[in-house]
Amino acid sequence: MDGVTVIDHPLVQHKLTIMRKKQTSTASFRQLLREISTLLCYEVTRNLEITTERIETPLTEMDAPVLEGKKLVFASILRAGNGLLEGMLDLVPAARVAHVGLYRDERTLEPVEYYFKAPDHMADRLVIVVDPMLATANSAILAVERLKQQGASNLRFLCLLAAPEGLERFRHAHPDVQVFTASIDSHLNEKGYIVPGLGDAGDRMYGTK
Structure with a gap:
């Protein structure tokens, strides 16, 4: 699909398989999510712009990248997005963080906003929006809309799993935002969950139902 990158690194795929297993414990799921998010962050930031500065090594001076x-800004869609956020901050500790608080109305499947906080100067920053699941895409679409309202214009969306239906809706709503995911799964079920998926990422992270 145009504008979608599937991160098929063997370590990513191996860890994702373990996360899918229903017998994987909450502690293991949380640790794996942190590990896999670091690998995903490596890929989504692969083509960042660089410049050089003059430094002095123990041997000589050089122009270093x-x-x-x-x-950067990492924008976490609460609550499950924080599971990806932690591992990404391990790799890029100086990144700024935005939080977009949304929950899904289980009857309509529509997102309801309850919190929003973003850094200043969003127009000058690359914003990477993170949420483990791109299912119906309702929450992702709204989150990106809110970030654009704050001035963000250079955005990417990072998730663990995506459904074809959600990808199509998201790309239609935000064709300027590239999506990075570890897997495009089969479909959504009647309750809006990704199949085969891994269940509710937030519940599996925090041991809630």
Whole structure:
């Protein structure tokens, strides 16, 4: 699908398989999510712009590569997005963080916003929106809309799993936002869950139902 990158690194796929297993414990699921998010972050930031600065090594001076521009923003769609956020901050600890609080109305499957907080100068930053699941895409579409309202114009969306239906809706709503995912699964069921999927990521992270 145009504008969608599937991250098929063997370590990503192996860890994802363990996370899918229903017998995987809450503690193991949480740890695996942190590990896999670091690997996903490596891929989604692969083509960041760089410049050089003059430094001195123990042997000589040199022009060395450094990231160009303002700090990245990782935008977490609460609550499950925080599971990806932690591992990404391990890799990019200086990144700024935005939080978009949304929950899904289980009757209509529509997102309801309850919290929003983002850094300043969003127009000057690359914003990577994170949520483990891109299912109906309702929450993802709304989250990106809110970030654009704050001035964000350079955005990417990162998830563990995506459903074809959600991908199509998201790309139609935000054709300028590239999607990175570890897997495009089969379909959505009648309750809006990804199949085969891994269940509710937030519940499996935090041991809730």
